[in-house]
Amino acid sequence: MRSIGHFIGGKEVKGTSGRTADVFEPMTGDVQAKVALASKAEVRAAVENARAAQPEWAATNPQRRARVMMKFVELVQRDYDKLAELLAREHGKTVPDAKGDIQRGLEVAEFACGIPHLMKGEYTEGAGPGIDIYSMRQPLGVVAGITPFNFPAMIPMWKFAPAIACGNAFILKPSERDPGVPMKLAELMIEAGLPPGILNVVNGDKEAVDAILDDPDVKAIGFVGSTPIAQYIYERAAQTGKRCQCFGGAKNHAIIMPDADMDQAVDALIGAGYGSAGERCMAVSVAVPVGKTTADRLMDKLIPRVESLKIGTSVDPSADYGPLVTREAVEKVKSYIDIGVKEGATLAVDGRGFKMQGYENGFYLGGSLFDNVTKDMRIYKEEIFGPVLSVVRAKDYHEALALPSDHDYGNGVAIFTRDGDAARDFAAKVNVGMVGVNVPIPVPIAYYTFGGWKKSGFGDLNQHGPDSVRFYTKTKTVTSRWPSGVKDGAEFSIPTMK
Secondary structure, eight states: OEEEOEEETTEEEOOOSSOEEEEEETTTTEEEEEEEOOOHHHHHHHHHHHHHHHHHHHHSOHHHHHHHHHHHHHHHHHTHHHHHHHHHHHHOOOHHHHHHHHHHHHHHHHHHTTHHHHTOOOEEEEEETTEEEEEEEEEOSEEEEEOOSSOTTHHHHHHHHHHHHTTOEEEEEOOTTSOHHHHHHHHHHHHTTOOTTSEEEOOOSHHHHHHHHHOTTEEEEEEESOHHHHHHHHHHHHHTTOEEEEEOOOOEEEEEOTTSOHHHHHHHHHHHHHGGGGOOTTOEEEEEEBSHHHHHHHHHHHHHHHHTOOBOOTTOTTOSBOOOSOHHHHHHHHHHHHHHHHHTOEEEEOOTTOOOTTOTTSOOOOOEEEESOOTTSHHHHSOOOSSEEEEOOBSSHHHHHHHHHHSSEESEEEEEOSOHHHHHHHHHHOOOSEEEESOSSOOOOTTSOBOOEETTEESSSOBSTHHHHHHTEEEEEEEEEOOOSOOOOOOOSOOOOO
């Protein structure tokens, strides 16, 4: 059985805490590895290692830092298939979905290759008599990322690629459920030429998280996970004066207008609602058809599609989606389906009884579909994080617009329509951070920024794009005047540019 330790100082090291966690293979239910859970002392050792290495890395010119990132991109592409299979076997998502996970992370690493331009400051000559003003961006020092199980390649790269390119050292605490790929990514960064200590990986649970939060040498923290944990990390980090960005849960709506291309909308709902077994913070979990006729047409097409979903192993190339990450995740989703039935929603398709032949111990769950869900139900208010789609019928466009706008979560939303005026009005007015128009999962490309609103995000700056450079750097502004032989005398009022 594999034993997974930590990655500190450019190499894998064994855990010393004596505590471990099981890493399952979701498609069989078997334990495939033991991962070490870091103690506070081990976290501290990683931070000290990073702190010692960071000044020299920060002094390396941005173009050379970019070359390391370019080589890293090349190496990930070389090992694409191996990484995707490892990811699929630890997480449960299918290999094609795992490749998408890697690709979306890699695109942020590609964005970070432009760091010589991205870190350029501003310059004004002659801002006052003989006075020039310029600004520069400088790294923060040691920063950290706490990343979730559902994207074990993408989100770590979203965090460490821009942070490291900016000249910081990075402490990564990935999910202990699927730590294999983050460890491999750290190895590839070293192979790409990154100095030891600039990227350290500590595997662990809450003890490791709290050690990162409380460490005085960690200057900034990025987090992705559930909303309660996001809020906890944001508040605790703020108490110790750390810069923090935390992204939490979601309840993403898809509005289906009467004029929508219904086949396109159904395809979008099936892929975005059930892909990766619904374990995505950008999964569409609520469909909102506008008008009874639209709702009836939608259900007529949705029911057979959900019933015919092909659930398979993680390595089955024909599977629509694979198992969930743990048995506990399966039971949690089933409990939400039970709640929905008790609350009075119509369970049009019930996936609770699904069993995978030959893999009866795997963490599988069939697709479920609810109709006649109302906004006072728990299955509407709370994030289920599984292959469950709820249909909330809206009388008109204004009611449909209000549903995602008034919801506690505000991560992503989509509208399906042929009406440009309706789409434009919706995009302008909806109280949600990311909007898709005939696009079901509106995750922005790498050179834009990703982030939700309301309880989906805590902090002023978002992930990747220009915000990532702002988050991982501090701005210094210099006002300079060189002696020119002119003596102005002392001035006691606040300086102004006369």
